[in-house]
Amino acid sequence: MSLFRVMAIAGRIIRQFVRDRRTMALLFLAPLLVMTILQIVLTSSNGSVTLALVPPPGPIGANLTQVIKAPDSIKLKVITADQAEPGLKNGDYDGVLTFPDYFLARLQQGQSPTLRLRLEGSNPGAAKQLTSLVKVLVATIAVPQSGGQSASVTPTVTTSYLYGGPEYTTTDALAPLFVGLFSFFFVFLLTSVAFLRERSQGTIERLLVAPVTRTELVLGYVFGFTVFALAQSAVILLYVIFALRVHYAGNPFVIFLVTAALTIGGVNLGIFISAFARNELQIVQFIPLVIVPQVLLGGLFFPVKTLPVVLFQLANIMPITYANVALQGVMLKGFGVGDILGDLIFLVGFALLMVLLAAFSLRQEKV
Amino acid sequence: MSSSAHSDVAPIVVSDVVKRFDKVTALDHVSLSVLRGETFGLIGPNGSGKTTLIRMLLGLGRPTSGNISVLGRKMPSRQVASRIGYMTQSSALYNELSIRENLAFFGTLYGLRGRRLKERIAATLSLVELAARADSPIQTLSGGMRQRVSLGCALIHEPELIFLDEPTVGIDPELRLAFWEYFAQLNQRGVTLVVSTHHLDEAARCNRLGLLRFGRLLAADSPDALRARSGQQDFEQAFLYFAQQAETAEAGEPTPAAEKEA
Known part of the structure; x- marks a missing residue:
């Protein structure tokens, strides 16, 4: 040659x-x-989006998927905390919402618990859908305080990304x-x-x-x-x-x-x-x-x-x-x-x- | 590359070659040989098998039966490719490139490099009288000029055997004359040419002719001998004479015996 x-x-x-x-x-x-x-x-591509939930211990965790009302386009899945990161990397779900252990206790004390939303991030359409879903979700979790007062407490959410960021x-x-x-x-x-x-x-x-x-x-x-x-x-x-x-x-x-x-x-x-x-x-x-x-x-x-x-x-x-x-x-x-x-x-x-x-x-x- | 094949052996020996495409017989028991330094003309109407024969002599395709030897090698063979030149039926050039770039491309494929390549390009340009247009793209050239470039591309590597498939189709009489002068120059240098044509008036310029019709070789001889054998002065008449002879021979015998001679 x-x-x-x-x-x-x-x-x-x-x-x-x-x-x-x-x-x-x-x-x-x-x-x-x-x-x-x-x-x-x-604008955004809407496909099927999966949100994984890491529930708090106790009765709420068990029927969390029934409590949370998500639109049809979003699938819910309950996982354990140690499955979260590998599953995200693997593409099994587009985001993970983690409830802290003290979730219920804080709410009952009238304090605002912090939920952690971790997004996979390489599909901006999915990230956007999950962010807005979680916003709605958090609002519905508002629990009346034990003291009989009418005011309610809303959990706060911190969001982080595996890849990219909110600007994607x-x-x-x-x-x-x-x-x-x-x-x-x-x-x-x-x-x-x-x-x-x-x-x-x-x-x-x-x-x-x-x-x-x-x-x-x-x-x-x-x-x-x-x-x-x-x-x-x-x-x-x-x-x-x-x-x-x-x-x-x-x-x-x-x-x-x-x-x-x-x-x-x-x-x-x-x-x-x-x-x-x-x-x-x-x-x-x-x-x-x-x-x-x-x-x-x-x-x-x-x-x-x-x-x-x-x-x-x-x-x-x-x-x-x-x-x-x-x-x-x-x-x-x-x-x-x-x-x-x-x-x-x-x-x-x-x-x-x-x-x-x-x-x-x-x-x-x-x- | 074998040097033993030189001088004594005929550059082309075709023995009893048959080529069939599906049911069509393109060449029917053809035997001939071409001698060193001569211009051998393949004459015949369109579809008579000229191009099929030339393609097989170039190694583009294999005979159904029979043998072809070119420059001492049984064809198809890659061994002799660099010693052979080929001018295709259409001008077959890269239209976006200039004359010089086309020559340089084919020269490089044939192993020419550096100064040697430059020398050969200059020599070829002057032979085909296109030095003044060397840097013009092919698409800006007239049909006759393209045909000259095409000839140049076949000559760039100084082959000792050149096949020219209807080189003078569609060019004016003046250029046709010039082409035959180039061919004579090449013969003088010992280069062997195989030229196919259906211009019978060009036949007289060949050293020897092979008359092809329906894949059969009707006769192969010098123009003078063919005229003498047919008793006709005109090649058109001579061709018809041999065609008729072949037909009567076919009608007379169950096995067609086309004339075979070297």
Whole structure:
């Protein structure tokens, strides 16, 4: 294998795209436009939200879930104090409301007890819902004082966040998803069109006849397009952080790592799919098949864990699902490589599978 | 890369090659050989199997039966790729890139680097007379210019064997003349050319011709010999003569015996 030839192919792809102003604009400006529109449009995403309760000892604790009236969209769950933090980290619930041991005693003494609300925080919509629920809840707990006086005592609530904070918005939560989605989508689209053009303008014949191996060809494409995907995610990141002022906690290097793995998958999926299309329109026809399901099921609109079983299984084999989890982990929770290793391994595995498919489709080319 | 294949062995030997695509027989028991330093013309109507034969000679596809040897290697083989040039039917260039960038790209693929690459680009640009337009993107060029760049890309690495698939389609007579002059120059340097065309008037410029029709090789000989054998001065008439001969032979015998000669 010759690195010269690989770099010649990568360099040629980069040159071609730099010359193509419209594609460049699409690549870099379209994501920014979409992000901006989303920030304006989005209010909050309402999914199913779970609140865990750590009850005080005694009779109140036992029937706490009956006492508290929550809207249908919020599920209640009673847990013990030591389950609180691991469960939050694990995503089992979106918030934990802890009643202190002295809860009842304080109330009876006419003093205001303090409840602790701990929010997971990476889903701002859920955090907002829980905060307002707890506010209502606290008001209803108001207990008449034992002295027969009419005044009542209201518990106070202190709120803390596992990730993020009260300033987190839905855009903050969605920004990471778009970094992944845009790199995958554009790289898939551009590679399949670029490869289709190699076929339609006949240059693929010259490449196949030249002393270039399939590996060199695939690697050249991967490098050429990864450069654009990384540049694109850098632009999106800078824009969302500095222009849209999205809150952000992670290490850019880890984000690049995830994007690179996703991109390699996208490039090779593009090469593979282009074998089934005869013109650009037919490539566009593949978008509903390849891209739309990932957009719908990958966690952007509906949390993956709430999907019906069949769709859940489908979401579990989609690269975007894993990229979303990884990128949200890195950007919202400040995760490092170790924390997202499983997702990263899936993405690398997906990329390798796509490389094999692309090489296979190039093999068919020669016969 | 084997150097033993040089000089004594014919650069191309095709023996009894059949190529079928599903039910269509694209090449039907074709045998021929091409000699070093000659221009071998493949003549025949569209769909006669010219492109199929050239693609298999390049290693793009495998014969259903029979053997193909190119530069001493049984094809398909990657071993001889760097010694072969290929000018495709369409101009097959990267339209966004300049002439120089296209030449540099293909040159790099064929292993040219640094100063050697620069020298080869300069030499190729002057051969195809495009030095003045070297930095123009392909999409700004006329059809004839593109065809010249395409030829340049096939020549950049100084191959000893070049396949040209209908190189003169859609270009004006003046440029066509220029192309045949380039080909003569290449022959003088010992380069072997295989040119496919359906312009019968170009046939006379080849050293030898293979007449293809419905995947059969009707005849392979020098233009003069073909004219003498058919008793026709005009190539169109000569071609028809051999076509008719093949048809009567087919009607006469149950097993078709296409003429096979080297």
